[in-house]
Amino acid sequence: MSAVLRLPGAEPAELTVPGLLLRNAEDHGDLPALSWREREDGETRRSTLTWSQVRDRVARLAAGLTAHGVQRGDHVLMMMGNRPEHWLTDLALVHLGAVPVSVYGTAAPEYVAHVARNSRARLAVVEGAGQVALCAPLLERLVVVEAEAADGHVPYAELGRAYDREAFEETWRAVRATDPLTVVYTSGTTGDPKGVVISHRNVVLNCLAVEGVVDLPAHAEQICYLPFAHIAERMLGIYLPVFRASHVHLCADPAQVAEMARELHPAQFFGVPRVWEKLTAAVRATLTQLPDAQRQSVEKAAEVAREHVACRERGEQPSAELTAAYERAKRDVLGPILARAGFERLVWTASAAAPMPQEVVRFWAGFGIVIMDAWGLTETTGVATTNGPASFRLGSVGKPLAGVEVRTAGDGEIEVRGPTVFEGYLRHDGSVEPATDAEGWFATGDIGRIDEDGFLWLTDRKKEMIVTSTGRNFSPARVENALKAHPLIGQAFVHGDGKSYLVALLVLDGGTAPVWAAANGIEASLADLAAHPSVLAEADAAVAAANARLNRAEQVRRHHLLSDEWGPQSGELTPSLKMRRSVLREKYGTLIEELYAPGGRTSVT
Template sequence: MNSTVRSEVHEITENSVCGIFLNRVKANADEPCVAYRKEDTFHDVTWREMGDMVHSLGAWMIHEGVVRGDRIAIFSGTRYEWWITDLASLLTGAADVPIYATNTAHEAYYILSHSAACLCFTGDREQTDKVLAVRDSLPALRKIIVFDDILIDDPMVITFQKAIEEGRQRLDLLNPDSAQNAITPRDLATIIYTSGTTGDPKGVMLSHGNLIANVRQVHDHYRNKLTIKHDFLSFLPLSHALERMGGYYLAISTNTKVSFARDISTLLEDLKAVRPTSFVAVPRMFEKIYHAVQQRVRESRKLRRIIFSRAMNVARKNVEYLAHDRERKGIFALRYALAHRLVFSRIKNNLGMERIRFAVSGGNALSGEIARFFMGLDIRIIEGYGLTETSPVVSANRPDLIKPGAVGKIVQGTDVRISPDGEILIRGPQVMTGYYRDDAATAEAFTDDGFFKTGDLGFFDNDGYLRVSGRIKDIIITSGGKNISPMNIETNLMYSKYIEQAVVIGDGRNFLTALVVPDFENLEAWAVREGIAFGSRKELLLHEKVRSLFSDEIDHYQKDFSRVEQVKKYTLMDEPWSQEQGELTPSMKVKRRVINERYAEIIESMYNEKNPEV
């Protein structure tokens, strides 16, 4: 089926994200813009202070010889200095090049070399050392600027604070208003390197026009839902287009105060300290919270379990009210108020989520069961769809029109077409200008009539909501000729609190198998409760009760798939896959080719054993 859905875009008032920021600085001045945690306290930074630092750093960059068209790398975790560097770079006419904080020296080298970055901003000593280790092979790199105030005895390295101080002495080199007025929509703003699951990453070129168009599209999509002032907690990597748009550009456009979590490991602690009204997260976070609540209930007294069960019955009925922004009335309103007082408010207070108006889930599919759990608590979970190449937002549910399991309706001004092969094709003002220094890949990425080929499979349901069903390159074709999307099966398996990672295998085979990495934190806690003694993870995974547990979990989470789509055999892995070992991308996507090659013997052993009934 060949179908296209389109809507119109509203007028864009500012020509760049820089223009939005400068206007907000003038309007908000001494109000808090961001907050960072130092020791046990969050410290505010005002809009005026942010604006002054952007001006100073931009002036320093110009003094260091940065000119329009240069590339400036940011190799750091999520922090307010990232924002300042991004904005200063854009005002000078340079394009920034994000690098994930977890990237290896080799991965960072490829991006720095391919982009020919002249400056590299680093977060801490570890990232700085990685760049120093490869600097001799980077002739374009002139300076390394480290955010942390640490002493590194090297003439190539300067601290962020020192650069700011030097820039303050040269403010006449940059007039922010004139600089942002000189920006055109076609000017290159950023080069974001894709994860590279099948080869070297490609540099996605996004223009100022791409970014500002997507800001406007999301504003239009959410209408008056973004006019309420929010307190946002930022913790996903700003190197990822989702956090950059949702937790940064949209935040400044809506006058939202953003607090930066120290680290993903301190997220729950930071949630309780900030008590935000919104945040962006990946499905795994919601899954872990859900399983933690369920486990706590199972361990509670019988009376509490009964109260929780009855409250959940009320919660399930609340989903329809919340999904369509309907007011609760009559007897149900009273029942919900009681359930909220006895159960829901306590759960949310314990999580630091009692003020949440909505949370965005992206990067992968979220279980409908888990989405409905949070919505039952009056926490809207917004799922959407996009790619780095689309700035990134293509579609999203709205707070007043939520359909769990779907990724919403398309944003304004975007054409979305489903090809005869089921591929999602996109054309719109947010679509990239191309891949940096790769004309062949750019040409291959577009259809003859200008649609971007996403590589994703999807369809529109009867209500016009987009649904994504897998990746074309990941499709398994069994020996019987059946086409199977492993993503859907893997996603379902990982809904289990005992499964952290999974890869389904079966291309050219007559049945499916899987490599499964347990969630060892939950598994080991379960083993202790079951009285299972073990000296190592390998020993634990060989235990009969553990094998039985995983068989039951896999059977449960794949029960809704057809027989040919069900995993018949699996192997439990005793070590998680990691970016350091080359098995995951910086955005934590599995490199299937690496997994298949590295564990070929294990995979073959599952097929060499006596075959199950298929």
Template sequence: MAGVTGRTLVDVFADRAEATPDAVAFRTKLGGVWTTITYGELAVRTREVANGLISLGVAPGSCVSLLSKNRAEWILSDLAILSAGARSAPIYVTNSPRQVGHVIGHSESTVVIVEDRDQLDKVLKVRDELPLLKAVVVVTGEGTGEEPGVISYDELRKAGSTHASANPRILDERIAAIQPGDVATIVYTSGTTGEPKGVMLTHSNFIATVAAGVRVMGLTGGGHRMISYLPLSHIFERLLGEWAAISLGAEVWFAEALDKLVSNLKDCRPTLFAGVPRVYEKFYAGVQANVAKQPTVKRALVTKAVAAGKEKVSLEQAGKPVPFALAKRHALLDHLVLSKLRHELGMDACALAVTGAAPISTEVLSFVHALGVRLVEGYGLTETTAPISVNPADKIRIGTVGPPLPGVQVRFDEDGELLVKGYNVFSGYFKNDEATAAATTSDGFFRTGDVGQFDEAGYIKITDRKKDIIVTASGKNVPPQILEERLKSEPIISQALVIGDRRPYLVALVTLDAEICPTWAADRGIAYTDMTDLSANPKVLEAVGAAVERVNGEMSHAEGIKKWTVLPRDFTLDAEEITPTLKVRRKIIIEKYAEAIERMYVR
């Protein structure tokens, strides 16, 4: 990309801190009050921590693992690691000690920065298996005890100040030696199957991809506010919540917790919001549940407002004029209804919302647009530094993931698999040349594993994961995600998993939405003790059956779901049934519920 040659991520941050030193970089809620760190203050602290890491023996090209929830110190640590000429290896806080040990060991990390005692304990359980690990730094500093090689974050900063006094030039020498092609991070894919692989991404991968994405989405000027809640260990949040934010000079507000997201959104009023599909599905279901509690007249008014919003958006995106009568009706309904709904979600200042990391249904997309929130869908993988494509903010086509980023080459092979080549593609899997070769064509294109096609406007449509496509016993190819997305559009359904590979017909596992069901059940006079009880209620089974029939009515006979089972609980992260970005882990779920699946194939 033009304008990024020769620069590193450390240069990008230094430019930002110099240009707007007094602008707020981070907001964190402490004791009920949102506290701030400016870009200038962040630059000073970055140098302290970078020098501290050097004092611990972190060498150029070595690795430091990060095990923490999103917080100011996460990004501060990442900036410091880069400034020391090293690379980071983020770890999800939901990982088990074994998984934590795998990332630290495989990445050859010599230092790991952990958030608190709970994460420290995970490291200590596997420390004897990590001969290269020299030190553990605990951010909160609480309960570190007297374990050898364990220090607090404050101690790290103090060590950095001492080291800088004795070695005043070493950090600047490290920074000057960094090259754009150097590996900036090793991101371990959470993966829906198998052991995670370490994806190597360079400084230039991030810089070029951010520059292209920001331009396509029309993000210019200052004054942006973003809320950080998706895990920074995932490439989607890393690209937007860290590097796009720094590039734009945005304020990043760190959410207290996922269950406080809406409350924090109301404080932040983000101008730019990023969410995986499940977040928007929750917005959709939450609005529907709240509306269902209202008197008949109010429910009818909301229905009219959303319908007017959808009609207006549909015309605008088709490039057709909006009739005066519709524009006038929509303006009135927006003032009376839609603006209030946006306000209740904390999205009333949002100029642009972004979704990716998993497919999203057109129903949810249309609903969010109808509310008056411009939502662009993109597509990509960890191996492509997040986006391969994204809908331009001024030319959105609902149902697509947009055209390829400028300068990125995309083609489809004979099986429909999307192949990509460009500045966003990773440099390989760490210590796994075999996997890198298997994922790359002879002419250098990366095999995404996703199946899709171009539409008539050159926008990409993704139909499914190649490995997830079901081939029924009759030889029919069925992409399950289409069916699953449509089922999840039903208010009471939380998750759906369609099965049928080499089977005579398709079946589905369905879970209920614990947030929507209480209101839904109360409206129908259904008494129940818990979700297990409710999942067996005849009225619930009737409603799910009706939803399956509606979905089947849109598909061919071979693509229809013949049998289904409502599970007694939702899929959870703790049970390793979903990934940190809320995608279902098919293999684990199919193995766990094998008996329930087999019962659906008993004739």
């Protein structure tokens, strides 16, 4: 814990989020807490609230929500983007002992209806007309942020114009560490989403454990761009900033996260693998346009940086000579490139949610940046294991956090036990269904192994393992990451269940492909590039290179190249950018079968 921060007097296991917010208002009231951009008179400007102002806003919102019937224990749906109303309302509900339930902005009507029924919510706070149309048939009352869409509903601006400070202080002090802090619904890659009940205690102890691994500057800035319906952003964008009294910058459009990083030059950055892949493609595109001499200088500097990282990874102290060479390389060559991306001040970079392609990890190691891969689930309150600056293995997801126990079952399934494991799944009647065994172990559904040094290595999701007709088990993620090692390939989907060999659908990287094409004298749209003979030949080479790194039974026999990127809006990815394999199998079922037909499509031997 940073020396400038004190924990309130209670034991950590008894702390609550409202207690931490009070600490921030008392100890750091003048420091910035929340910033966002908004349009006014045709111009974009940044607005900021201090911690003292945040708590005042929260108190007023809590009074307004109470006036509209919200009581202790009520579940309230929230369907908004990353905007201040979402962040502040979340904390206001928590101070009432109510339970915020964020819903993905891209959620289908069936998903929203399921969450509304399962949570038994009667009120929702929504953004605009689209969310009103989805939620109005399902709930008794709506609070609507955009005034023009609030016709017949409660305008958000009316909340909390007056409040009773004494009543507010009395209400939040009734909140206990064992109370539900939120219910987070799983993204539903298979089956109906489940409501994961997470307590204040789960969150506070997770924050404390993470703080023991990461040594960040006091009041560090945090770019908040993932949906609040995702446990990662709940921890990184709400709970950890409250715990650390740090400064949250809301990024309403994830496509603008790179621009915001260039503006803020943050000390910490978290990205799911797809975000890191896009950043990698962007930097690579820049490097390809450098003069030959400068590009060679970057490559030499990158070799020094990787050697320095490798030394640290082995737990060794880099020699004085290597340290001096690395400092020169960083100052003269790598630093200016990182500065253009806003990454030159980074002391903590992390990823989670899916296996990180090792080509991406190696690329950033060439700039001296170690992406600290972590692992966890909604049910483990986010991070359960992580790499840290003092101890890491590239390719692993690190060691268990303090207080967390991890083991593997006979079939390799990872099991977790500890105080940050969730309370259970929300039943339709409002009760909570425990999900641990008699000894407190939670079966995660992920497959992995623990090495002799205690590092956890992921293999795949238990339910996503490919079983071929020969009875062999394969990790699709391992094969897909090998395919994506080539800069032309932005996304990959491997299929082989019940078949005698594996096939793959490949998607061109929208950032790198045009640059590669221009360098090779090809002028064509992205759609046309996917059918261009030279690009197809390069895709063949990418598959062949991947196959050379895979076991024979894992190798891809046939593939097809696509141009349209998969995303949450088109349904192939979840809002947290995980692949929906069932959707891809259904959408491309005919194409996949053609890959198995005699003489079908592209074949690589």
